[in-house]
Amino acid sequence: DSGVTQTPKHLITATGQRVTLRCSPRSGDLSVYWYQQSLDQGLQFLIQYYNGEERAKGNILERFSAQQFPDLHSELNLSSLELGDSALYFCASSVRTGVAGNTIYFGEGSWLTVV
Amino acid sequence: AQSVTQLDSHVSVSEGTPVLLRCNYSSSYSPSLFWYVQHPNKGLQLLLKYTSAATLVKGINGFEAEFKKSETSFHLTKPSAHMSDAAEYFCVVSVRVQGAQKLVFGQGTRLTINP
Numbered sequence: 001d002s003g004v005t006q007t008p009k010h011l012i013t014a015t016g017q018r019v020t021l022r023c024s025p026r027s028g029d030l031s032v033y034w035y036q037q038s039l040d041q042g043l044q045f046l047i048q049y050y051n052g053e054e055r056a057k058g059n060i061l062e063r064f065s066a067q068q069f070p071d072l073h074s075e076l077n078l079s080s081l082e083l084g085d086s087a088l089y090f091c092a093s094s095v096r097t098g099v100a101g102n103t104i105y106f107g108e109g110s111w112l113t114v115v
Numbered sequence: 116a117q118s119v120t121q122l123d124s125h126v127s128v129s130e131g132t133p134v135l136l137r138c139n140y141s142s143s144y145s146p147s148l149f150w151y152v153q154h155p156n157k158g159l160q161l162l163l164k165y166t167s168a169a170t171l172v173k174g175i176n177g178f179e180a181e182f183k184k185s186e187t188s189f190h191l192t193k194p195s196a197h198m199s200d201a202a203e204y205f206c207v208v209s210v211r212v213q214g215a216q217k218l219v220f221g222q223g224t225r226l227t228i229n230p
Contacts, residue, residue, distance in 0.1 A: 035218075043220035045219075048216070056217055103149075
């Protein structure tokens with residue numbers, strides 16, 4: 001158990017809908033990351049927050065947004081969902097950021113199926 | 116740009132025999148490298164990491180990896196495979212981007228263990 005908690009574990013929704021994925025980082029970790037894992041794209045970095053502020057953006061679509069709250073939990077919002085958004089979404093956390101050797105711990109992911 | 120290439124998409128070994136999962140990296144500076152493992156329907160678990168200390172890195176579950184700068188490689192090995200090692204393995208390079216940390220994943224190697 002990494003200490004990173006993600007909910008829900010599984011989610012099935014229809015095209016055009018909006019969903020919110022939730023992440024609680026490890027106790028004491030200030031940095032939260034979101035990754036998407038799909039069969040065709042592999043593991044892709046979406047976005048990172050550090051202590052409530054956005055720090056880095058990756059291949060995140062405009063239909064997607066995220067935020068980190070004062071209690072450090074984070075939410076990833078996915079809207080106008082398309083079939084191709086079906087994927088496993090990982091949240092990860094680390095104590096700090098900006099250090100390449102920093103260890104990042106992953107949650108078990110949220111499986112999103114768009115039908 | 117930093118990247119990793121996992122040379123085998125699938126490796127199959129017999130239980131009790133050695134495991135070798137190959138990874139080459141590309142980095143313009145001294146990299147931080149990781150191996151993560153993903154068991155079926157599970158999250159990503161850190162096996163080991165290299166951060167410019169000892170070139171031979173020991174990880175969990177008997178795995179180790181050797182950083183070879185001259186060959187730009189970071190191959191993962193284990194002397195004797197166990198059935199529980201069957202999983203997907205990811206070689207990862209960590210990069211620092213504008214004060215943030217980003218992980219770049221290889222495409223993964225699926226390890227199958229034959230009884």
